[in-house]
Amino acid sequence: MPNSRIVQLAQMIATRTSVLDEHIQNNNLSQPAFEPGSPTEPIQQTTPEIEKARTDVIEAAIELRQLLEGPVRLLLPESNFSPLAAIYNFKVASFVPLGCSISFVELADKCGLSEHDLGRIIRYVAAHHRVFCEPEKGYVAHTAASKLLSENKMIEHLMGLTFAECWPAHSRVIDAIARKSEEPNISGYAFANGTSLNTFDFLSHHPERAHRFAGAMSSTSQASLDALSNYFGWAGLEAGTTVVDLGGGQGHVSVHLARTFTHLHFVVQDMAAVVDGMGEKIPEDVQDRVKITAHDMFTKQPIKGAGVYLLRYILHDWPDKYCVEVLRHLTAAMKKGAKVVVQDHLLPEPGTLPLLQEMQIRSMDAIMLSLFNSREREVDDWQNLFNQADGRFGGFRATRVKENPSTGIIVAEWTGE
Ligand SMILES: C[S@@+](CC[C@H](N)C(=O)[O-])C[C@H]1O[C@@H](n2cnc3c(N)ncnc32)[C@H](O)[C@@H]1O
Structure with a gap:
């Protein structure tokens, strides 16, 4: 049998x-x-x-x-993340000592919570997520996960993004999709925050949240940066070529590329609230080749004649007509032969990727919907964006990253004068 x-x-x-x-x-x-x-x-x-x-x-x-x-x-899967959100919000991990335990009573006092609520939250996350343990009744100690949270700022930023930004947005996405809108300010995020602004404009009025968002974005993996380095011919660009890194956040991607390709210069552009004070934080070894500037990508591109305009995980944040607008703002600045290089998700044909990768890309698509009323795209969708933006974008190619096939490097060349 x-x-x-x-x-x-x-x-x-x-x-x-x-x-x-x-x-x-x-x-x-x-x-x-x-x-x-x-x-x-x-x-x-x-x-x-x-x-x-x-x-x-x-x-x-x-x-x-x-x-x-x-x-x-x-x-009916387990779907209540409020205990984990509380751990993040009340900074519980930071009050638990390393190497020994602390009583519920003392910890509750430090976190500003009632002992009763703290105890039930701890017991929930210990049982469901192996975050904290209770070595003796009424006492809390770290596990690997809670210790990581207490020590690693990036993980804290990522939990903030997940629980303070995404989670409320997911809970209101139904209201947003019922509107059948293609505007970025009709999103679960906008409904959850009671705002008529799109997500990035809203964040620019909340600098601490914008800073946390940017911090979480800079957690990108080495593998993803390596894919960007390896799947485009940076080495073949002429010495002194300028690369404009639109929506480049705090410059982590340009710094990585500048270290790998020492013949290139980089201009990082992002919203004023994001880049404020970031210039001084660019590491010394690349400071002469990486500049950080404030620029709104929905306005005319000020850097004319660059060799590459890089859009890394930018366009998936916006509905199609806004992506088309971003690309059109580049055309007046581009010289013949210049490239737009996009690193972004590349939706597969359904069911063609292994389960974990399919789950990951579908989760990302759902996050885009909740946060921005935007979407991940298939190869044809990417080509359509460039076609809609301007018929003079040519040489389109989308290459799936072998090491992470739910992502890709998409390149289009400017054939206009
Ligand atoms: C998902 S993050 C990507 C950051 C970075 N490119 C990376 O790969 O890690 C999107 C970025 O777009 C920036 N952004 C949003 N609206 C913008 C605008 N109108 N002009 C310039 N940058 C913008 C955000 O501040 C944020 O840094």
Whole structure:
């Protein structure tokens, strides 16, 4: 009798986990664990083969769990993130000492919460997320996850983005899509914040939130920056070529490219509220080649004749007609042969990517909807944007990043004079 699906999945989990364990043992690495002090990266010194084994196990484990929990659970998944949001909001992790525990009473006092509420929140996140543990009744200690939150500003920014910005927006997206609008200020985010402004204009009036947003954006992975370096011919650009990094935030992408391609110059452009005071923070080794300036990309491009206009994770924040406007503002500044280089998500044909990657890209598309009333795009959608913007954009090509196929590098060349 052939094995049932659940046995096949269990066997796949067993064989592929052995591959991971062998890698850990052979390289004298730490085993993944929940205790503080265990590695932040669950599998270290990873290779593409090891990463594949890891995702195979996770995908099989998801399917097995879904099969065993049954369809009711699929319709009613755990969806209350308020306890995690409270941990972020009341800075609970920062008050828990490293290396020992603290009583609910004392911790509640430090966080400004009632002991009763703090206790139930701690017990919820410990059970659901392995954030904190209760080594003895009424006492809290760190786990690997809560310790990471207490020590890592980037993780704090990302939790802020998730729980203070995205989560309220998700809860109002139904009201927004009922309007069938293509305006960026008719979004779950705008409804949640009671504003008639689009998300970025709203953030520019709330500098602390804008700073947190920019901080979360700068958490981009090394792999993603490497993809940008490797999938476009930066090395072949003439020495002294200027690259304009539109919506470049605090300059982290230009700094990375400037270090890799020492013959290029960079001008980072972003909203005044984002770039304010950032010039001095550009690392010394690239300060002469990376300039940060305030510029609104919905106005005429002031840097004429640059070799490349880079739009990294910009256009997915905007509905089509706004993307077309951004591209049109570039055309008057572009010289023949100049390129627009886009790094962004590239929607796959449904069901063609492995489950985890499909889940990741669909989640990102849903976030774009909630935050900006915008969308991720398929290859044809990207080509249409350039065609709509100006018939003189030619040489369109979209290349999927092999190491992360839900993203791509999209290039169009200006053929006008
Ligand atoms: C998703 S972030 C991408 C940041 C950066 N390019 C990266 O790859 O990490 C979008 C950026 O667009 C910027 N932005 C939004 N509206 C803008 C505008 N009108 N003009 C210039 N930049 C803008 C935001 O401030 C933010 O830094």
